[in-house]
Amino acid sequence: MKAKQVIRIVVILWLVLPLTGCWNRRELKExxxxxxxxxxxxxxxxEYKVSFQIINPGSVALGATGGAGGQPDSPITVYSGTxxxxxxxxxxxxxxVPRQLFFSHMQVLIIGEPLAKEGIQDLFDFFERSHEIRLTTMVLIARGSEAEPLVKMLTPLEKIPANAIAGKIKMTSKIWSENIKVEMDDVIRPLVSQGEPMISGVNVxxxxxxxxxxxNVQQSDLSTKVNISGIAIFKNGKLKGWLDGDEGRGALWIRNKMKSTVIDLDCKDKKDAVGIEIIRSHTNVEVEIQNGKPVFHIHIRETGNLSEIKCSLDLTKVEEITNLEKQLAAETKKEVLEAVKAAQNEESDIFGFGEAVNRANAKAWNKMKKEWGKTFAESKVDVEVDAFIRRSGMRIKPYISEQEGTSKE
Structure with missing residues (x-):
């Protein structure tokens, strides 16, 4: 009897299971x-204004030529509302919108600079609660403008402009390191702790x-372009200023986000005659409390390759390589200190130093956290850099050395 009941239950479950179907299924065309x-x-x-860059599937499809007169349709449509x-x-x-908005493939979130100056703390509660929006979505600040014009921009190479912007920030942070790829989660974490976020800027x-x-995108030389520009720094969630060039690169060294970049060094009487490609870098930050105040010790260990030489340099001599390594370490230290100075001027702890103090000495942190911005701005920061040059590329002697040798003969 028991066996029959078990069989009956199994059969019923087997018959009922297909009836559930795909209850939450959504067709692509919807x-x-x-x-x-x-x-x-x-x-x-x-009051907020939102702008959505929505993919036009007909124009993105391979071989689609689109509108009247042989002109291609726009690959995107932008809808806005308040x-x-x-x-x-x-x-x-x-x-x-004639279809249901679908956010799971959203590549970038752009925040207008005027809004960023008022504060971004309240923006991310919605995104973190949403089951559809991924926290790996990249975040950018529209430098010098609102976000809507950037959402409407068309780009070459990539039909979908959002993909082009995402690709640019990935490449610039990977090969030049004056900008940083920041995702939603990277913004939320410092906002709920004692730190401040760093977010790359984008402008037209x-x-x-x-x-x-x-x-515009049918020309070989575009008259209007999208550009990744600087790193925004915040205080209490409000945009306070921008790091550009060496300052931005120095900030990435401190945050241990340096992936690769190029540093030009002087060679004898020639300025910027030697190009060094940084291929590896690691940063360690330690803190100690002296007389009730934090002192931060930044230690950077970096490795580079010789990528270009425009002077007479004998690479077979150890002292020549050693001299370049000292120059490289000094230049790196200079850029790091520039970033520290810029952040301290704004009382913006974009480096997470407050978290380092909390981990090292919770009691000391409890005493200083209320006035942390001011304490951070007055803190002493020591920087030590160990630089190593490993390879000279496919050539040992520079062309100039050989030319000078030939002329002497």
Whole structure:
């Protein structure tokens, strides 16, 4: 009897299971894929403006030529709307879209500079609660403008502009390291602790109106371009300033985010005659409390290769390599101290030094955390750099050395 009951239950379950189907299934033709999102502040108090870069599947499809007169259709459509909260603005904007907004493939979130100056703390509660938006979405600040114009920009090479912007920030942080790839989670973590986020900037070079037209990307020399520009630094969640060039690179060294870059060194009487490619870098930050105040010790160990030489240099001599290594260490230290000075001027702990103090001495941290911005700005920072040059590339002697040797003969 028991065996029959078991068989009956198994059969019933087997018959019922297919009835559940795909209860949450959504057809592709019913979805509007959001590639990028922009957030701005409107002139009204407590009102947001959101802009969605939505993929036009017909234009993105391979071989699609599109509109009248042989002109291609835009690969994207941008919808905008306003609301007293992000959620309200998104829902109100969705009324304008003939399909359901789908955020799972969103590549970038762009925040307008005016909004960033007012504060970004309240923006990320919605994103962290959403089951659809990935916290690996990249975050950028629209430098010198609102976010909406950047969401509307068209780009070459990549049909979907959001992919182009994401690709640019990945490449610039990977091969030049004056900018940093920041995801939503990277912004949220310092906002809920004692640190401050660093977020790369993006801006438009040229006429924004021209950049929205397909004609702009049909030229070999674009009149309007999207550019990754600087690193935004914050205090209490509000945009305070920007790090550019060496300052940005120095900040990445401190944060142990340096991947690769190029540093030019002097060679005898020639300025910037030797190019060094940094291929490896590791940073360690330690803190000690002296007379109730924190002192930070930054130790950087980096490895580079000779990538270009425009002077007479005998690489077979150890002292020549040693001299270059000393120069490299000194230049790295200079850039790190420039970044420290810039951050201290804004009382913005973008390096996570406060967390380091808390880990090292919780009692000392409890005494100084209320005035941490001021304490950080007055803190002493020591920097030590060990630089090593390992390879000279496929050539030992520079061309200039051989030319000088030939002329002497």
């Amino acid at each position: 979805l509007a894929f959001v590639a990028a999102m922009g957030i701005d502040k409107t002139p009204k108090v407590n 609301g007293k909260s992000l959620f309200e603005a998104i829902r109100k904007t969705s009324q304008k 070079i040229g006429d924004q109106e021209v950049g929205k037209k397909t004609l």
